[in-house]
C-alpha cells in the first residue's frame with residue numbers, strides 16, 4: 119500500500135488525536151507556535167505510543183502466563199474428579 123503525502127499528513131496520531139501535519143512547534147510563551155510542522159512534536163507522540171505498546175505487550179505476557187496456570191489447575195481438577203467418579207463403592 120502506498121500512501122500519498124496528503125494521506126500521511128491527515129493520518130490521526132494515536133497519542134494526541136491530531137493529524138500528523140498538525141504536530142507543530144509548541145508555543146514558546148510569546149503567543150502561538152510557528153504553526154509549521156515540527157518533527158520533534160511528532161516524535162514525542164511516537165515515543166508515547168511505543169511506551170503504551172510495550173506496556174500492552176507486558177500485560178499480554180502476564181495474562182498468557184496466568185491463563186496457562188488456570189488451564190493447568192482446571193486439568194488437574196478435571197482428572198481428580200474423573201478418578202473419584204470412576205471409583206466404585208462396594
Ligand SMILES: [Zn+2]
Pocket residue numbers: 131132133134135136141159160163
Ligand atoms: Zn500526536
